[in-house]
Amino acid sequence: MRRQRQRFVVLKLVLGLVLVPFLGVILTDTDNAKQFSARVKNYMELQKQVSSKVPPLATTEVDPAKIAVRTQALASGIQQRRANAKQGDLFFPGVAQEFREIIRKELQGKHGAATRKAVKTGNPAEEEAGIAKIVLAVNAPYPDKAPRSSVPATILLSLPELPKGLEYRFLGRNLILLDSMSNLIVDYLQDVVPKVTGGEVQTGRLKAPTSLRVVRR
């Protein structure tokens, strides 16, 4: 988290004072944040181990079939190694509370309208019909036919930084931790985007994610 804080300082300097007022609350050096980063690191170590046992992927692959084969092999390996994984393994209750608080504040803040709109952009719950049904569960694959939400820069600047290959994404009102190399949902936080309640706390009228099915394990 110290590295993250240093990066924020650098970013603020690079972008100049003009951007500083836009940066809201950030998840800083709390014990929960440290523990979350440690769990992320453990996951990435597991991904690295599985990755070393599947066919390598060139950064300039001519045959898209090889990308698909590797993604599937990586997903299978990770699913086997994390057979007992469950919701909350990475988003444990302490850090989950901090995530919810940060996202709530960003969605309601001075620039909340733009942030709420960005959360809806590309969100599968908002896109046109015809996408595959998405199972919201740990170790479930993110369908390649489904679009991916934008994650507002405002929120990405506030949440703990993730290593390459791991991303935050919104799925309906839920926040998922997505392994972008295996297309697996590593963990998720349900209903992190508050419900539409009217007045200042509106969330951009995010639709009910009719194509999502929440599976508890």
Place this chain on the structure above:
Amino acid sequence: MRVLLSLILFLSTAAAQDLFLPNKKDSLHFAVIGDSGTGDRNEYEVARQMVAFRAKFPFAMVLMLGDNLYGGESPQDFKAKFEEPYKDLLAAGVKFYATLGNHDDPKQRFYKPFNMNGQRYYTFKANDRVRFFVLDSNYMDPQQLNWLASELKGSNSPWKICFFHHPLYSSGKQHGSDVDLRRFLEPLFLEYGVKVVLAGHEHFYERLKPQKGIYYFISGGSAKLRRDNIARTNLTAKGFDQDNHFMLMEIDGDTLFYQTISRPGATIDSGIVSLQGENKAVSAAAAK
């Protein structure tokens, strides 16, 4: 009567396929497409029109503004939605440079014909005067912002052109301007002299009135089309939402020329952007 009709048709077709760019031998020629990866008839027809125009305007590269593959990422999807429609251009050695849209799996960055070299965001120099900065607007994290600031600052190319999927300014009824993204990118563009920004996402063509001196184009209708989706705003300099389209651009010294062409081959917009100011949309004939 039939002869007359044939003559009118011939003349209109000939006029429709006119090129209104200087087409100088040593200038930079390129094409722009966006929201192209449907694999449907519209995509193929736009691609055929690109091939027809390339016979007159030999562009060596195509910028792809995202949503390169809709509805799946299987090898068959790559074939039907990219390799087949653009096979003549690919066979001629035209290089495609892709950016990621919200319908794109980020692993497209490993696909060689998209020339992303495994990176979600990247930069490349087209010649001594032109550098492109290609962003992943789906996920503008601190690393990417830092990278962009550093690359823009370090570039001495007079022409700094950014392209990515989500438009910072848009009159689209469906999406509209991405204000959250704008808050972070626009200060960098202004600070480091970005002159032209290209985006897709909206399934139409829109040339925005210059915003703080920056020229924004939306070209997100190279296969998808959202008819009648441009709202009346004071942002629009020129809009077209009645058919699919693609763009041709040419940079010669301090001047960028653009021509936007519809699926049937009609010119729907053309004009000039100058590094020194004095930019103007011009009639097709005047552009020539």
